[in-house]
Every structure is written in C-alpha cells, then in structure tokens.
Amino acid sequence: MTTLLTINGATRRFGGLTAVDSVSTTVAKGELVGVIGPNGAGKTTLFNLISGFTPLSAGEVHFKGRRIDGQKPFRIARLGIGRTFQNLRIFPNMSVFDNVSVGAAGMLGVNAAGAVFGGKGRSEAISRRAWAALEQVGLQGLAGELAANISYGRRKYLEIARALAMEPELIILDEPAAGLNDTETRELAAFIKRLHGEGMTVLLVEHDMGLVMGICERVVVLATGRKIADAAPEVVRKDPAVLEAYLGVEE
Numbered sequence: 142m143t144t145l146l147t148i149n150g151a152t153r154r155f156g157g158l159t160a161v162d163s164v165s166t167t168v169a170k171g172e173l174v175g176v177i178g179p180n181g182a183g184k185t186t187l188f189n190l191i192s193g194f195t196p197l198s199a200g201e202v203h204f205k206g207r208r209i210d211g212q213k214p215f216r217i218a219r220l221g222i223g224r225t226f227q228n229l230r231i232f233p234n235m236s237v238f239d240n241v242s243v244g245a246a247g248m249l250g251v252n253a254a255g256a257v258f259g260g261k262g263r264s265e266a267i268s269r270r271a272w273a274a275l276e277q278v279g280l281q282g283l284a285g286e287l288a289a290n291i292s293y294g295r296r297k298y299l300e301i302a303r304a305l306a307m308e309p310e311l312i313i314l315d316e317p318a319a320g321l322n323d324t325e326t327r328e329l330a331a332f333i334k335r336l337h338g339e340g341m342t343v344l345l346v347e348h349d350m351g352l353v354m355g356i357c358e359r360v361v362v363l364a365t366g367r368k369i370a371d372a373a374p375e376v377v378r379k380d381p382a383v384l385e386a387y388l389g390v391e392e
C-alpha cells in the first residue's frame with residue numbers, strides 16, 4: 142500500500158484556541174477516508190491545513206513523500222490535491238463549462254481570464270480536462286448553462302468537477318452533502334463510491350454520519366481538535382470515546 146498523505150502532529154492555534162491539536166494520520170493511495178466530529182471539532186481546519194489555506198502552528202504534512210506544509214494552495218493543488226469547499230465557490234455568471242475550465246487552467250498554469258476568454262489560453266488540454274470532468278459528474282449536458290441557473294444539487298457536482306479537472310491524485314470533499322435531501326445524498330454517496338471505484342483517493346468531511354459510515358473504509362474522528370478514533374466504520378461506531386463525544390450533540 143502506497144502512502145499518499147501523511148499528517149504528522151498537525152496543530153493549529155487561533156489565539157488561545159487549539160482548533161487542531163497534534164493530529165496524525167495517513168491516507169493510502171486508493172483509500173476512501175471519512176473525517177467526522179461534532180461542530181467545531183476542527184474538521185474544516187484540518188482540511189485547510191492539508192490544502193494550504195491555513196498555515197500550521199506545529200507539525201508537518203507530506204504528500205507523496207514530499208513536505209507540503211508552508212506551500213501556497215495553488216502549489217499544493219498542482220502537486221495533486223484537489224478540494225471542494227463547504228460554501229460553494231462557483232462563479233454564478235460564468236457557464237458550467239467555464240467554471241470547470243478555470244479549475245483545469247489553474248492546474249496548467251493558465252490564468253482564469255485565459256481559460257475563459259479563449260485565445261491561446263484556452264488550450265486543448267484545458268478543454269479536454271474540463272469535458273472529462275463534466276462527464277465524470279454527469280453535467281456535460283449542462284455545459285453551456287450559466288452556473289447560476291443550475292440547481293443547488295448540481296452546483297455541488299460542478300464544484301467537484303472543478304476539482305476533478307485538475308486531475309488530482311487525492312480529492313478532499315468538504316461536507317458535500319450539506320443542504321442536499323435524502324435522495325440527493327444517496328445519489329452523492331453512489332457517486333463518491335463510483336469515483337473511488339475508479340481509483341480516486343478520497344478524503345471526505347461530512348456531518349451526515351450515514352453517508353460516512355456507509356461508504357468510507359476508514360473513519361477519523363475529531364473532537365475539540367484531537368483525534369479520538371481512526372478505524373473502520375464498524376469499530377468507530379462502537380467506540381466509547383466517540384459515543385461520548387457525540388452524546389448530547391445534535392447531528
């Protein structure tokens with residue numbers, strides 16, 4: 142098993158608050174790993190530490206044997222870590238296709254204007270990647286639509302397509318099921334499973350326990366910044382520390 146991501150003693154302090162406290166774990170190539178925890182547990186902060194959006198206060202992050210903490214987000218993305226955001230970062234006045242092109246262009250070192258306004262910037266490589274990503278998420282039929290005109294559920298897939306257009310080796314999904322109904326959540330679960338089945342390594346932060354427990358091979362549990370469990374879903378589900386962390390917490 143090849144280790145893709147190694148998080149070693151990752152710590153992030155915000156003033157007196159330790160949002161992520163000495164968290165260590167690894168993600169192997171091809172794994173589908175969930176990260177859960179009550180509100181404020183540090184899940185999003187941990188994702189931001191991995192993807193370079195928040196600097197570490199202490200600890201290290203390695204990707205494919207290379208230290209990546211301290212690098213800028215776009216560099217980390219180019220090294221092969223794609224991510225989505227809890228609050229969708231879609232450009233509403235751009236087409237679905239152009240939104241995805243921006244993702245592909247970033248990867249290829251072409252600026253957003255170059256990707257969208259054509260000319261030399263819109264290379265065949267960008268176009269090919271954008272179409273492939275749209276096909277992967279099933280949005281190719283809506284490529285010409287304005288992003289603002291597609292449903293919220295579809296915008297979630299658009300956000301995923303944008304990350305996929307960068308052809309990442311690891312994709313980090315931050316609460317992709319937030320705001321989706323039960324049917325949409327089931328479809329999303331099937332989609333993530335399929336993506337994983339095609340060989341993608343996935344790190345998934347989710348509030349929806351059913352989704353995480355249903356599809357993940359391993360689940361990392363955070364509570365007040367600390368890792369309290371890191372095991373298969375059936376083990377985590379019965380872990381007394383996990384039950385205690387969730388006790389009285391509405392999930």
Ligand SMILES: Nc1ncnc2c1ncn2[C@@H]1O[C@H](COP(=O)(O)OP(=O)(O)OP(=O)(O)O)[C@@H](O)[C@H]1O
Pocket residue numbers: 155158159160178179180181182183184185186187
């Ligand atoms: N930029 C920041 N400045 C100050 N405090 C922050 C910042 N970002 C996060 N925090 C704090 O760090 C803690 C962990 O937040 P984080 O968003 O990582 O948790 P989470 O597990 O993702 O929560 P949720 O499930 O509610 O999204 C919280 O107490 C939060 O208020």
